[in-house]
Amino acid sequence: xxxxxxxxxxxxxxxxxxxxxxxxxxxxxxxxxxxxxxxxxxxxxxxxxxxxxxxxxxxxxxxxxxxxxxxxxxxxxxxxxxxxxxxxxxxxxxxxxxxxxxxxxxxxxxxxxxxxxxxxxxxxxxxxxxxxxxxxxxxxxxxxxxxxxxxxxxxxxxxxxxxxxxxxxxxxxxxxxxxxxxxxxxxxxxxxxxxxxxxxxxxxxxxxxxxxxxxxxxxxxxxxxxxxxxxxxxxxxxxxxxxxxxxxxxxxxxxxxxxxxxxxxxxxxxxxxxxxxxxxxxxxxxxxxxxxxxxxxxxxxxxxxxxxxxxxxxxxxxxxxxxxxxxxxxxxxxxxxxxxxxxxxxxxxx
Ligand SMILES: Cc1ncc(COP(=O)(O)O)c(C=O)c1O
Numbered sequence: 001x002x003x004x005x006x007x008x009x010x011x012x013x014x015x016x017x018x019x020x021x022x023x024x025x026x027x028x029x030x031x032x033x034x035x036x037x038x039x040x041x042x043x044x045x046x047x048x049x050x051x052x053x054x055x056x057x058x059x060x061x062x063x064x065x066x067x068x069x070x071x072x073x074x075x076x077x078x079x080x081x082x083x084x085x086x087x088x089x090x091x092x093x094x095x096x097x098x099x100x101x102x103x104x105x106x107x108x109x110x111x112x113x114x115x116x117x118x119x120x121x122x123x124x125x126x127x128x129x130x131x132x133x134x135x136x137x138x139x140x141x142x143x144x145x146x147x148x149x150x151x152x153x154x155x156x157x158x159x160x161x162x163x164x165x166x167x168x169x170x171x172x173x174x175x176x177x178x179x180x181x182x183x184x185x186x187x188x189x190x191x192x193x194x195x196x197x198x199x200x201x202x203x204x205x206x207x208x209x210x211x212x213x214x215x216x217x218x219x220x221x222x223x224x225x226x227x228x229x230x231x232x233x234x235x236x237x238x239x240x241x242x243x244x245x246x247x248x249x250x251x252x253x254x255x256x257x258x259x260x261x262x263x264x265x266x267x268x269x270x271x272x273x274x275x276x277x278x279x280x281x282x283x284x285x286x287x288x289x290x291x292x293x294x295x296x297x298x299x300x301x302x303x304x305x306x307x308x309x310x311x312x313x314x315x316x317x318x319x320x321x322x323x324x325x326x327x328x329x330x331x332x333x334x335x336x337x338x339x340x341x342x343x344x345x346x347x348x349x350x
Contacts, residue, residue: 027169027178030241032190033232034132037152037167039066040234044150044169044177045126047072047099053128054093054101056085057326060313062227063102063130069231073097076319081291081329083275087115094119100126103148107335108158108286109276110139113147126150126174132165133157136253138282146170157286158256159247160199160339161240162192163232192237205306219310225317253284259338263288266346272298275333287312287335298334305345308337 031037042053049071055063057076067074075098077090083106090101101120103111113127120127129148131137135158137144145153149171155164169175260279267274267290275289292298295311302309312335319326336342 027175028166030164030166030236031234032163032165032236033156034130034152034154034165035062035065035230036232036234037165038063038128038130039069040183041128041150041152041167041169042066042070042072042100043183044174044181045100046177050097051099052095052097054090054098056102056104057316057319057323058083058106058313058329059104059130059316059319060227061225061316062230062314064228064316065230068229074316074318076316076323077101078323078326081275083109084111085116087119090119091123094123094125098123098125100128102128102130104130104132105134105137105144107275107289108134108137108144108284109280110134110137110144110147110283113139120149126171128152133286134284135159135286136249136284138284140282150174155244156240158284159244159252160202161243162195162237163190164236164240164244190233190237192239196239221311222314224315224320227314228316255341256285256338257283259341260285260288262342262346263336263338266342285338287338289333289335291329291332292334293332295331295334302336305349307340307342307345310335 029037029040031040047053047070050073052073052075053067054077055074056079058079064074075093077093078086080086083104085103101116103113103116105111116127119125127148129145129151131145131151132154134144135153135155139147145151145166145168147170149169151168151170153166153168155161155166169178257279264274264277264279271293273291275291276285279285289312299309299311301307311330312333313330315326315330
């Protein structure tokens with residue numbers, strides 16, 4: 001698939017119909033998944049087999065899939081409990097083979113970008129912004145997903161769509177390469193009927209009194225490393241595209257921010273520790289992340305009350321075996337969903 005700049009921006013055009021023009025970058029392409037955007041982006045960086053990419057060690061294993069398919073080596077830097085990179089250590093990990101640093105906008109919250117940009121500039125390496133969880137989120141007036149030299153954003157994680165993600169090129173050199181790229185990604189439609197049927201049942205569950213959640217199957221926690229080779233098709237499903245262009249995005253932001261505030265209030269005097277105890281203006285949170293002492297207890301609590309609390313991330317196998325501090329954090333972190341208002345449950349349990 002070859003793109004010319006005139007067809008790069010269907011999302012921008014359509015979202016401006018929604019009076020919600022969140023793109024500042026004019027060089028974007030809609031694809032199926034964040035990992036496919038990342039693979040496309042890495043291809044545009046023109047890296048060689050064996051080149052190194054620095055990644056935070058608190059990350060989901062599926063980001064390894066594009067690195068694996070291009071023969072690139074991940075080097076993990078650590079982050080603190082506020083999920084900010086430990087900048088002082090990153091520089092020591094940069095070698096001649098390091099070509100890019102990836103940062104993550106965890107749960108839709110922005111990172112301090114200046115320190116990472118300074119490091120990238122000093123060493124002549126690219127900044128990749130992983131905004132998989134930050135669709136609709138801003139830092140000041142600028143949308144997340146436009147801060148890196150290249151950035152990718154997942155739409156499907158915030159909206160109930162089968163797939164959907166976009167890659168943005170924000171650096172003049174990369175824009176030039178992108179426009180002349182003859183890259184032919186693997187393009188295939190994904191079956192999606194069952195997905196939308198399940199979404200419809202979930203909608204009934206959330207909006208009616210039918211007790212469908214009683215029939216939900218309990219999900220097990222995925223094993224570290226289980227997604228490292230998991231590839232996905234490149235294209236975005238046409239139904240997902242249609243739904244995206246007709247979605248009320250402002251309501252989605254309002255709903256997520258309101259539910260985040262409710263969870264904050266609920267845990268105000270509790271030992272449960274929100275990862276971010278303040279919701280800055282402009283942030284559209286992906287979930288309500290907390291640190292707990294007893295993960296199992298809260299997972300059971302969620303199950304009992306029909307709230308889909310989950311763990312995150314499925315760590316890369318190497319991290320699981322070599323970074324005990326990160327594994328400890330993984331065992332303390334839980335994500336509370338923001339899709340459904342917790343008001344009724346909170347009233348019942350308070
Ligand atoms: C931070 C982050 N980056 C990238 C990805 C990959 O996203 P996708 O499943 O759309 O490829 C995920 C998936 O969970 C993620 O959480």
